[in-house]
Amino acid sequence: MPDLKDDKRYANTLARGLSVLRAFRPTDNGLGNLEISERTGLPRSTVSRLTFTLCALGYLTHGRHHDKYRLGPSALALGNIAAAAFGFIETATPIMQKLANDTKTLIGVAIQDDGEMLMVKTWRPENSATIWLNVGYRMPVLKSSTGAAYIGAMNEAERNKIMSILPEDQTDECMELWARSQDHLLANGYMYLTGGDRFSASINALATPYRPSEFSEPVAFLSGAAADVLTEARMNDSVGPELAAAVEQLRHVTGQHYSVLLPV
Structure with a gap:
């Protein structure tokens, strides 16, 4: 599988800067250059130049010379603009909140980000105790039910694209999961992993893909809770x-009349 970094159109410095922004988690109380370097795999000297530039542009901020970095106002503005552009999230809210209440599980939607599944929205059962996932939570593509549903909804070109950013030794695993997920999605409308196939033994989850008109690839709606629940x-x-019925309702409300497994 060709490496995107070998493409002359690939802007490596931009990619590195974005990897710095991706390093931040909602639970972080700021990150130093060393922590960012450890999370991104970039040399500390490179991180230092990137954080300086991102601070100058407002995407990062820090109060004092030795203070830790936090996402800045430009990152917040970009995030709000992106969130407002994703109309399917607002449309899905009453459907998914009802599902969360009815099933007493956490309902969420995740997107693929840099080879992982990133939680971007959650709906919790009303009057519920703490639920295990928050916005910003990341899951492995090949070891999560969410990733399996996402991969199963891909066409061949999309599958080849995700394989180009996964480690080379995971190619066969991705192909096998793609075929298995497609079969399960076509038969049942949802997908889940069990046993050693999943990254967390204490949590059970299942997922159904959805293809927003705003995106060029699918996303995955998931339901999850403790394994004994x-x-x-x-x-x-x-x-x-x-x-599966809730996602089908969302497709109907948004005017989609084709299967998510047959992308247009």
């Missing part, structure tokens, strides 16, 4: 069909 039997008997 969301059992495999419950996933198949009720929660899985309910999630």
